[in-house]
Amino acid sequence: MVKGFKAMDAIANVTDSLHGVDFPKSKEDLIEYAKDRNAPDNVIGILERIPDQVYNSMGDLINKIRGVA
Numbered sequence: 001m002v003k004g005f006k007a008m009d010a011i012a013n014v015t016d017s018l019h020g021v022d023f024p025k026s027k028e029d030l031i032e033y034a035k036d037r038n039a040p041d042n043v044i045g046i047l048e049r050i051p052d053q054v055y056n057s058m059g060d061l062i063n064k065i066r067g068v069a
Contacts, residue, residue, distance in 0.1 A: 006069050007065065007066050007069040009069075010042075010046050010065055010069035011062050011065050011066070011069070013040065013042060013043050013046070014034075014043050014046055014047065014061070014062075014065055015058060015062070017034050017037060017039035017040070017043045018030065018033060018034060018039075018058070018061075021033050021058075023055060023056055023057050023058070023060075024054050024055060024056045024057075025054070025055055026052075026053070026054050026055075027047065027050055027051070027052045027053065027055070028052075030047050030055065030061070031044060031047045031048065034047060046065060046068065046069065049068040050064045050065060050067075050068055051064055
């Protein structure tokens with residue numbers, strides 16, 4: 001259950017930090033977008049742990065965050 005809360009917090013933090021992003025985006029593009037918007041270090045850390053691929057939507061990204069949070 002605690003892991004579920006951790007994943008929910010991670011998803012909320014990432015989606016807040018990436019508000020307005022246009023997809024598709026690569027992992028590196030998402031990290032750059034977050035850094036350009038002064039995202040917290042924990043958000044950058046989450047994005048660094050997701051698989052290196054192109055994400056076609058926020059839903060794609062959220063599915064991968066659940067796997068690393």
